[in-house]
Amino acid sequence: MLLQKNLHTLRKLYPTLAKRISWPVDSNHIIEKDNKIGYVLHDTPYPISLSRKKLQRFAKHAPYSKDVLLWGCGVGDILDVLLAKQNNIVLWERDPWLLRILLKRRDFGPFLRSGQLRILLGSDIVLERGNLQDYQMMGHPFFSSLYKFEKNIVLKPQAPIVFLCKGELFVSDVGNILQHRGYAVYMWDVECLSHDEVVYGALMAKPSLCVSINYRYGLAEIVERTSSKLLVWEIDPSMDRIRNVETDTKSSFIYTWRAAHIDSFRRSGFQNVKYLPLATNTKRCFPTKGTLEERDVYGCSVSFVGASLVDQGQHYRDVFLSSYAQWSGREDGSEKLQGLMREQSKDLSIFIADELLGYWFPDFSKAMEDAQVSLSSLLGEWIACLKRQSYVMALQDHDIQVWGDRGWSGVPNYRGQAGHLREVVHVYRRSIINIDINRIYQPDIVTMRVFDVIATGGFILTEYTPALDDLFDVGVEIATYTTMDDLIEKVDFYRSHPEERTRIIQAGRKRVHAEHTMEHRLTTMLSAIHEK
Structure with missing residues (x-):
């Protein structure tokens, strides 16, 4: 052989x-x-x-x-x-x-x-x-x-070496900025390689800095062995609770897009944890007049670009039901879950699954309090899926066009997938109104979609969260809605008031360029590391 x-x-x-x-x-x-x-x-x-x-x-x-x-x-x-x-x-x-x-x-x-x-x-x-x-x-x-x-x-x-954990969203953007700032970047494949190879690479190369978009369990322990520093920017939801670290974390720096996660990281043993909102790459997201073909293909009155969450939601719902059946030995989980979902569906602007679990699954909820994956997290993706589907369907009379995964295929005016690096930017630019529908279980964050749409010169209507008040002058630099009915009313208003859209677009883009670019965020994170 x-x-x-x-x-x-x-x-x-x-x-x-x-x-x-x-x-x-x-x-x-x-x-x-x-x-x-x-x-x-x-x-x-x-x-x-x-x-x-x-x-x-x-x-x-x-x-x-x-x-x-x-x-x-x-x-x-x-x-x-x-x-x-x-x-x-x-x-x-x-x-x-x-x-x-x-x-x-x-x-x-x-x-x-x-x-x-x-x-x-x-x-x-x-x-x-x-x-x-x-x-x-x-x-x-x-x-x-x-x-x-x-x-x-x-x-x-x-050039000093940076190990950048291989991944999807934001990774290439961060790598380009680090390279522009004089670092030599090595893509560290901590997901596919064996643990031995991951550790070997770090110990032999001794990078001056290791960077990860989202935390991976065990990274702090590996980096501590190299006498390097670890920089993590959490930007995505995770089903798992943050596990306790088994090393000193004075050289690990965690930045999270959710202020609510700060205490969770600290309880797990991380010393240096701060809130840092998402941002945009203005080298990729910028206004252009575009070609006639782009306008024909992507031009629309109202659009939504994003995951349907159908596959994830169904998977985690099934995990919930199988866990309940295994724990209880009963087959009434599906019926109880339907009751829970009926109550939650009465108002999809507020996530109340935690309270409803205490009513519909009281003993199971108590037994699973310390589980690695919380029950509300498992149901969160499914409820988020139902919310997105409901809001999009409510805008069908407004001719909303949808780009995303095949979970949207049953929705009228489904336009297929939009590539994150290029195609999605065309949609943002050519839509009169871009809709932002946040995951219901994380109402305290500002999505990357918000920053990207504004940077491209597009208009976005986003769900209100108090976190917006720290980043924008709400109503002046960004437009918001609170409920499904409010969303429909705001779509009608802004479609018929182009001058108001233009004013908000210009003010918002000025704010994004001044404070909310990837360069700004990397400067914040790297400055904190060098101060230590």
Whole structure:
């Protein structure tokens, strides 16, 4: 078996590397079918094998007998060309699973033993960056952009290293700002890699700072071992209660978009916890006139862009019911839950699930008080789903257009998904009124949607929360509603008063640029760290 043969060679030459490649790793992002390999990014599979035409074009311009640093192995087709042209190659790959796929393709023993090929995995690039300055850098067409941050580690060998936890929302924005401020950013995949590899990378590279969007259990303990500092910006709801930390947290700094979470973090052992609202990236969210095609595709009177919460809500509702059935040994959970939901549905502007649980499930609620996942959190997503569906349906007579996941497919005027980085911005710009419907169980936050819409020059009608008063002059810089009926009335009013919309848009955008950009938030967080 070629994989084992190559690993045997690596064990003789680079025993630690061979062990790391063999450690457990999540492979759900890789699709292997009919001898073809696909890489799943943002729920979309992309082929990573080059066509014959592209490979011939690459071979035509590939260097001969040079020192080459290759970013990303893909399936090995580019590597084959470079080896055939007698180049000395350092191959860097962040993903151990892709390396396993590569090592199953052919026997690389002769190239490894001769030194013509050397493999670097993950954080090795930090340790080797001072030795790679004279190498010609080349990248796999797909992975070259995916590994864009790591390139800067080599290009700026003296820059301080930041480990940025790999993820979705905000991660790329934060990485770009850190890089602009002189840091070299390494994407730290704490979710897919084995715990051993996560710890190994941090201990060997010794980053000056570790940054995470949302807290991951165990991060504080890992970072404390590196003598580094941990910066966390919590921006998303979590079903789990915050677990107690098992280390000193003087070097961990937690910023949360919910002031209500400050006490929870502190009770769990975190010393440095502060409230910090969300913000926008003005380099991505800005006004433009746009093309006629954009106006035709995205232009509408009223829009909502966001998750339906259908899948999440149903999943957590089912978890609640199965937990109740297992605890009680009874089958009356569904009937009781329907009664609870009838009461909650009478007013979807106020979350009263905690009180209702005490009435409909008193003994179960008491028994589960200290559970890792709170019962009200499990029901929260389902109630939030019903609220969004109800508010959107109430605006059908106003021709509301909806972009989001397939949970909205049963709603009239469902327009499909809108990509977060580009397409969603077009919707914000081209809608006369953008609607913001917050999750019912977190009424104390200001959503990212608010800042993004305002930054694009769009008009947003958002649900009122006292947190808005600290960020905007309500009624002057932002428009709000309180109930479903109030929402409908405000939509009618602002549709027929364009001059009022324009006044609020201009005032709001001025405030966002002055105080609520990602740059402002990073300045706040980094300043606090450097003061300690």
